[in-house]
Amino acid sequence: MTTDADFEREFQDVLEDVLGWELQLTDDDGPSTVGGWDSLAQIRLVHELETRFEVRLPDGALLEEQSVGSLKRLVRDSAPAA
Amino acid sequence: MRQPPERSARRLTLTRAQVDRFAAASGDVNPLHVDPAFGRRSAFGGCIAHGALVTLAMLGTLEDAQLAWISSLRASFASAVAPDAELSVLARSGSRGRTELVLSGRGKQLARVLAGSEGDPAPPASAAALAGPPGELAPMRTRAAERTAGELHAGLAVSGAYGTGEELVELADTLGAGALPAPLREGLAWASYVVGMELPGRDALFTGVTLGAGGGGPAARQVVALREHDPRTGQLVLDGTLLDADGRARASARFECFLLAKPHAGPPAAILAPPAGAVRGEVVVVGGSRGFGAALVLELLAAGYGAHVVYAASTQSARALAEAAGPCRERLTLHELDARDPVALDALAERLRSRGAPLAGLILNAATPPLPMGVSASAAAELSAYVADNVTLTAAPLGALGALVDADAGWVVFTSSPAFATPPRDWPQYAAAKGAIEGLAHWLATTSPRLRTVLLRPPKMATDFTNTPSGRLGAAPADEIARWTVAQLAGGELGPGLAILEPGAAVSEREPVGAAT
Numbered sequence: 001m002t003t004d005a006d007f008e009r010e011f012q013d014v015l016e017d018v019l020g021w022e023l024q025l026t027d028d029d030g031p032s033t034v035g036g037w038d039s040l041a042q043i044r045l046v047h048e049l050e051t052r053f054e055v056r057l058p059d060g061a062l063l064e065e066q067s068v069g070s071l072k073r074l075v076r077d078s079a080p081a082a
Numbered sequence: 083m084r085q086p087p088e089r090s091a092r093r094l095t096l097t098r099a100q101v102d103r104f105a106a107a108s109g110d111v112n113p114l115h116v117d118p119a120f121g122r123r124s125a126f127g128g129c130i131a132h133g134a135l136v137t138l139a140m141l142g143t144l145e146d147a148q149l150a151w152i153s154s155l156r157a158s159f160a161s162a163v164a165p166d167a168e169l170s171v172l173a174r175s176g177s178r179g180r181t182e183l184v185l186s187g188r189g190k191q192l193a194r195v196l197a198g199s200e201g202d203p204a205p206p207a208s209a210a211a212l213a214g215p216p217g218e219l220a221p222m223r224t225r226a227a228e229r230t231a232g233e234l235h236a237g238l239a240v241s242g243a244y245g246t247g248e249e250l251v252e253l254a255d256t257l258g259a260g261a262l263p264a265p266l267r268e269g270l271a272w273a274s275y276v277v278g279m280e281l282p283g284r285d286a287l288f289t290g291v292t293l294g295a296g297g298g299g300p301a302a303r304q305v306v307a308l309r310e311h312d313p314r315t316g317q318l319v320l321d322g323t324l325l326d327a328d329g330r331a332r333a334s335a336r337f338e339c340f341l342l343a344k345p346h347a348g349p350p351a352a353i354l355a356p357p358a359g360a361v362r363g364e365v366v367v368v369g370g371s372r373g374f375g376a377a378l379v380l381e382l383l384a385a386g387y388g389a390h391v392v393y394a395a396s397t398q399s400a401r402a403l404a405e406a407a408g409p410c411r412e413r414l415t416l417h418e419l420d421a422r423d424p425v426a427l428d429a430l431a432e433r434l435r436s437r438g439a440p441l442a443g444l445i446l447n448a449a450t451p452p453l454p455m456g457v458s459a460s461a462a463a464e465l466s467a468y469v470a471d472n473v474t475l476t477a478a479p480l481g482a483l484g485a486l487v488d489a490d491a492g493w494v495v496f497t498s499s500p501a502f503a504t505p506p507r508d509w510p511q512y513a514a515a516k517g518a519i520e521g522l523a524h525w526l527a528t529t530s531p532r533l534r535t536v537l538l539r540p541p542k543m544a545t546d547f548t549n550t551p552s553g554r555l556g557a558a559p560a561d562e563i564a565r566w567t568v569a570q571l572a573g574g575e576l577g578p579g580l581a582i583l584e585p586g587a588a589v590s591e592r593e594p595v596g597a598a599t
Contacts, residue, residue: 040161043317063555
């Protein structure tokens with residue numbers, strides 16, 4: 001079982017991995033507040049989240065503008081990958 | 083934990099000659115880097131620098147002592163780097179002696195490199211399983227493989243000879259990265275070769291590599307295996323090992339890249355039967371040899387119009403268009419000229435005028451592909467240069483040919499985009515250019531009130547223009563948008579003055595996501 005703390009740590013890891021070091025991101029942060037968060041970065045974020053959390057996110061995760069909070073919700077609500 | 087202040091940014095530019103030298107040294111002669119005609123047809127509008135070369139240049143801003151101590155690298159490439167573009171690199175130190183380098187240009191972060199030691203970031207596990215004795219190695223490729231999505235299944239392995247050219251050492255020196263350990267220097271060149279030439283090859287977009295230094299002598303062979311393939315976006319993850327002649331690991335790596343759709347595969351659908359209806363007048367389509375423009379031309383021909391296509395240098399695409407025109411071929415005339423060139427445009431206008439009949443229509447569709455950018459003070463000049471160039475591509479043909487359009491029943495179409503109303507985050511210059519072009523359309527509608535002035539706002543379509551991992555997501559098929567558009571133009575319902583056509587709402591979206599399957 002993953003605790004909330006584990007989840008947050010893992011999630012933060014993915015954000016740092018894709019977007020940059022020592023980012024203190026809140027759930028409201030997204031493309032408009034994070035310099036490196038462009039459309040390609042979002043695809044890489046989704047892919048990395050799917051790999052680390054072993055889930056499959058909906059296509060909207062790739063296509064629509066997301067925030068840290070919306071991605072967290074998508075990961076929590078997603079079914080495990082087949 | 084030491085946390086020294088950030089240093090000041092270092093300026094950086096990669097020249098065309100350095101790109102060519104890296105291609106020769108690494109063996110990565112992917113046409114996106116070295117063939118201007120291929121680059122021009124890409125979503126980047128021109129050749130781009132190798133990500134691995136960019137990484138070497140970024141590392142070159144560090145001190146020799148720092149470089150010599152690096153044993154692992156993680157590089158990610160967020161956006162294309164054009165030769166001769168003005169770039170800046172910012173370095174900062176992090177925990178456990180790691181260094182982070184960030185490359186900026188066009189008002190945006192373009193690449194990031196993390197350099198460290200002691201296996202951090204950890205080199206991925208070696209793909210190991212090395213088949214066959216060295217004597218049976220496949221030679222290095224001199225032409226990029228052209229793999230399709232269908233053959234890229236997890237577990238696919240490739241092995242063969244790999245060595246770098248002598249010019250790599252010299253190039254690394256020139257870039258200030260001469261002190262980088264040889265396994266990493268060779269490993270970067272190898273990474274470029276693997277992605278650009280082998281797996282997936284020609285239609286690759288390299289987005290990142292994690293590289294760990296091994297030991298041994300100079301690289302002699304390699305093995306790479308495909309770990310993941312995400313068909314929604316074309317994203318690939320590969321693992322590989324570079325070995326010396328004695329089979330000792332020289333470097334190990336994990337590569338991230340994308341398989342792009344096949345470029346310029348020709349116009350969407352060929353015309354098979356001649357049109358049954360009435361023969362209509364002639365239309366000039368500026369920017370009509372490929373993508374949406376080509377789809378419009380084919381629909382115009384099928385609807386009974388004669389088409390004059392103005393195109394710049396897509397000779398291959400123009401030929402494909404002529405073939406696709408099939409039985410309508412004799413009503414298609416190709417004019418290879420630069421739509422910015424007033425002399426060439428005036429000469430074309432003179433030829434068309436001498437034919438007597440006025441034009442039924444003029445379609446102003448020429449545009450250059452926008453690279454992702456941000457709005458910053460230093461990027462503003464680049465932004466306005468894009469706007470100016472794209473306004474010229476519309477205004478020059480309008481000025482030369484507008485007067486030839488039938489003043490009572492003719493139409494002039496300005497290809498705009500929903501980007502004007504809902505701008506894509508990464509394309510501010512595109513939104514600004516389309517705004518300017520819409521302004522020009524309003525001007526025409528006001529000053530020539532009897533003309534039918536059409537502002538066309540097609541949705542994002544699957545063309546070379548949008549052939550990037552994110553560009554194709556949710557893109558509509560160009561031929562369906564073109565068919566709907568031509569039906570409106572030919573339908574006779576357009577009245578004098580300005581009309582705004584938004585085919586995206588009218589044409590049903592059949593392909594929601596993932597065109598790269």
